[in-house]
Amino acid sequence: MTKSALLFALLMTAVYAKPAPGPNIFEDTFSLYALDAQVHQKYHLASGFFSELYKETSNKEYLYQSLRMLEQANDLKALAKETDKALKEAPEDVILKRFAVIVLLKEGNFAQASDKALLLSQNSQKAADHLLYAESRLKLSDYEGAVGALKKAYALDYDETTAERIALIEYAHLGKKNEAVRFLKEHIGTHGNSIVIGRRLASLYADSGALSDAASLYEQTYEGFGDPVLAGEAAKIYLYQQDFAKLAVLLEKSHINEPLLLDLYVKEKQFNKASELALKVYEQEDNALYLAQSAVYKYEGAANRNDPALISDVVEKLKKALEDIDEPLFLNYLGYLMIDHDVNVSEGMGYVRRALEKQPDSPFYIDSLAWGHYKLNECAEALRLIKQVESMIGIDEQEVKDHLKAIETCKIKEKN
Numbered sequence: 001m002t003k004s005a006l007l008f009a010l011l012m013t014a015v016y017a018k019p020a021p022g023p024n025i026f027e028d029t030f031s032l033y034a035l036d037a038q039v040h041q042k043y044h045l046a047s048g049f050f051s052e053l054y055k056e057t058s059n060k061e062y063l064y065q066s067l068r069m070l071e072q073a074n075d076l077k078a079l080a081k082e083t084d085k086a087l088k089e090a091p092e093d094v095i096l097k098r099f100a101v102i103v104l105l106k107e108g109n110f111a112q113a114s115d116k117a118l119l120l121s122q123n124s125q126k127a128a129d130h131l132l133y134a135e136s137r138l139k140l141s142d143y144e145g146a147v148g149a150l151k152k153a154y155a156l157d158y159d160e161t162t163a164e165r166i167a168l169i170e171y172a173h174l175g176k177k178n179e180a181v182r183f184l185k186e187h188i189g190t191h192g193n194s195i196v197i198g199r200r201l202a203s204l205y206a207d208s209g210a211l212s213d214a215a216s217l218y219e220q221t222y223e224g225f226g227d228p229v230l231a232g233e234a235a236k237i238y239l240y241q242q243d244f245a246k247l248a249v250l251l252e253k254s255h256i257n258e259p260l261l262l263d264l265y266v267k268e269k270q271f272n273k274a275s276e277l278a279l280k281v282y283e284q285e286d287n288a289l290y291l292a293q294s295a296v297y298k299y300e301g302a303a304n305r306n307d308p309a310l311i312s313d314v315v316e317k318l319k320k321a322l323e324d325i326d327e328p329l330f331l332n333y334l335g336y337l338m339i340d341h342d343v344n345v346s347e348g349m350g351y352v353r354r355a356l357e358k359q360p361d362s363p364f365y366i367d368s369l370a371w372g373h374y375k376l377n378e379c380a381e382a383l384r385l386i387k388q389v390e391s392m393i394g395i396d397e398q399e400v401k402d403h404l405k406a407i408e409t410c411k412i413k414e415k416n
Helices: 003-017 023-039 043-057 060-072 076-089 094-107 110-121 127-139 143-157 160-172 177-191 195-207 211-225 228-241 244-254 258-267 271-285 288-300 308-321 328-340 345-358 363-375 379-393 398-415
Strands: none
Touching: 023 043, 043 060, 060 076, 060 094, 076 094, 094 110, 094 127, 110 127, 127 143, 127 160, 143 160, 160 177, 160 195, 177 195, 195 211, 195 228, 211 228, 211 244, 228 244, 244 258, 258 271, 258 288, 271 288, 288 308, 288 328, 308 328, 328 345, 328 363, 345 363, 363 379, 363 398, 379 398
């Protein structure tokens, strides 16, 4: 039997058995049904259970919950009917009067809602009454009146959502941008920061052009509450400002964008950090591209690039990566490495040729192949290829210049 079928069976048992001697059993059972229906967003069903509980117990909280479920269900007709019915029995019930205002707001009767909400809010010490009045004034585009009511509600509980609404209305509708910023800063100073307030104040800073203040507050709020969205907003600003130092620090502690951090390390020639991070990402994502990058950055960052252990490790990692990817950049890198360090010149040339199959006009790959022929003492072919490179890009590249000089010497030796 499914859970819902079991609940239905239990419900029917409870309804027809009517356990009169044990009212607590009825209340406990129906409370469970009501809560289960609420959790599963079956709001009409939940409202019915709460209504039955009110009839049996006369506990007003069940009546209010029944009405809240109708509100959640967006059943305005039923909400209006049940609220009106309840008010006839208890015309001075403040909570029922609030539901009446809610009905008017949902019906679009904003002026009438405002009048009733004003009566409720006068001399009220409940934030809910002032919030209802504020909502009605907002619907009537009375932003000054709305802020006034919101500030009265805020003074009662210092709710952060209310604080945010006050600042937004002042900033966007009343032109009081400085006042809005000052109000949120004062809230933070008195009641502390939060995700809601920190994010809102930072967004106001950004909108007004105070990007450094915005980024700083986004980062501070991230550090306080760990919301990665806030770190992302700070990162966007640092990237826009090209403040790569702050961006790197933020990315290192937040881990929100490892590929971007990797690019930063490479840009700043921090190859050892780049190698470690690329390897970490490879282990997390099993993406061979990062393994290849890790190998390349390890070689580029090495103090001694002729270390046999280093070369062996880099070659091994690149070979492993190229089992899964077929990127010409890494094919050539591996090939040239093997050629230049005399690991296995012929095998290295094979990797270079694979790169040239994909990009036959790359002067850098042709240069690698020329260097392979030079290493094999095939000087004529080496010279032909390096001259081809020279005709394509000249000899401004130092490595091409060095290769040309060596290969021309090789040709002279061959003639002798």
